[in-house]
Amino acid sequence: MNDYYTDLGVERSATAEEIKKAYRKKARTLHPDVNPGPEAEEEFKRVSQAYDVLSDEGKRRQYDMGADPYGGAHDGFGQGFSFSDIMEQFFGTAAGGRGPRSRQTRGQDALVGLRIDLEQAVFGGTQELTVDTAQTCGTCTGDGAQPGTSRRTCDACGGRGEVQMVQRSFLGQVMTSRPCAACQGFGEVIPNPCHECSGQGRVRARRTMNIKIPAGVDSGTRIHLAGEGEVGMGGGPAGDLFVELRVQDHPTFRREGDDLHASIALPMTAAALGTTVSFTTFDGDREVEIRRGTQPGDTIVLDGLGVTHLRGQGRGDLVIHADVRTPTRLDGRQEQLLRDLAETREETNPSGELRDLDDSLMGRLRHAFKGR
Structure with a gap:
């Protein structure tokens, strides 16, 4: 006697709904019209017989008591069975009767x-x-048809878009439907396709x-x-x-989130003494005040001159980074002036002590960008 529970892949305690779902899942893939071949046919036969027994409360009770209602031989279906019967009963639609498909597709x-x-x-x-x-x-x-002509109903399928065939199988005579090869399932043919788009x-x-x-x-x-x-x-x-x-x-501005960043080159003297420079932004020219004693990497923030917030109100900021330039070419007088300045500030013999990276120029720059 076959193990019908194993054939359906369910536990012996499975509910009627679980048995039905298991059968529907297997029937979709095992039917000969979908999965031709002797092995699939044999498995479909076992699954169908298992469902016929286990879906009936009386037959299932007999089977659980050790008696196979069909003695292991009956296939559970009579002659003339069609797969559309299963589709109609369990899937809510028949395998056939789809009708012609539309030529219009998205x-x-x-x-x-x-x-x-x-x-x-x-x-x-x-x-x-x-x-x-x-x-x-x-x-x-x-439309697909050459102007002045029209489509016509397919002679092969009579406009249905599909043809039906009767096949003999272990289930008896099985009615199957196939898309019409003459019209590719459209139900219409175009005798004179448009020359521009070829139909x-x-x-x-x-x-x-x-x-x-x-x-x-x-x-x-x-x-x-x-x-x-x-x-x-x-x-x-x-x-x-x-x-x-x-x-x-952009050659000048770099975006960080909704803020814009730019660098402004300052002579060492301007950074030390302070000054005012003109800076061109996306909003026009702006006067930017450079504080006395500005250090390399110091920032000047111009509020609201950054990128517009995509989902919200207002704009980001424009952050200007000071790039203090040390002179590299000095004439004799300039060099002497700097030596006098160093002597006045007692910087002729600097200690050159090492400092933590976070206190250095690179550290300040790193913190400036992280904070924006």
């Missing part, structure tokens, strides 16, 4: 890249984008559009444009277009 989504400059990322704007994509054929307007209803073409760039975007940001992707077959609806942005490097 187009594929598309992903393209777009380079923008840093100023566009700061303020947003509009950028022109050219894409090569599938568009509705202008000659047949997506596809769409053509490849180049299209230019203006893309709105939101303020605050960064490299990797994707803009979703619904319905701007490829047009589908047969004039079907277009997919979506995704534009991935890449922000180009």
Whole structure:
């Protein structure tokens, strides 16, 4: 006697619903129409018989008591059985009767890249984008037939899009349905396809559009444009277009989050005495005050002159890093003046003591960037 529980892959304590689910799962993959071959047929026969016994409360009770209701020989199905009966009973739909499929299909989504400059990322704007994509054929307007002609019903399937065949199997006569080879399942044929698109209803073409760039975007940001992707077959609806942005490097400013960083070169004397310099930002020229005694790596923060917050109010800051330049070429008078200054400040013989990295210039720079 077969072990029906093993055939279905369930425990002996399985509920009726668990037995049903196990059978549905195996029937989907083992039916000869789906998985042809003698081994699959034999396993499908065992699974079907197991379900026929275990799904019936009385038969299952007999089986659990040691008696096989069919003596190990009956397959549980009569002649003329169709797989559509199983589909109808357990899956809610029949294997056949799907009808012709539509020529119109949704187009594929598309992903393209777009380079923008840093100023566009700061303020947003509009950028022109050219894409090569599938568009509705202008000659047949997506119909696929040459203008002045039309489609006609397929003679092979009578417009159903599928043909049915009766096959003999161990279950008896099995009715199966297959997509019609003459019309590829559409139910219609195009005797005179459009010369422009060869009956596809769409053509490849180049299209230019203006893309709105939101303020605050960064490299990797994707803009979703619904319905701007490829047009589908047969004039079907277009997919979506995704534009991935890449922000180009700027010669002056470097972005850190929503802050902008830049460096300003200062003579040693200006750093020591203090001064005011003019600095060009994305918002125009700004007067920047340099404090007396400014050290290399010191920062001046200009509030609200950074990148616009993409999801929120306001903008980041503009952080200016002082790059104090030590003179390398001195004439005799300049050198003497510096020697006099060193003597006055008692710096003619500096100790040159080692210091912790966090107190050094590199340490201050590191902390400055971490703090932004």
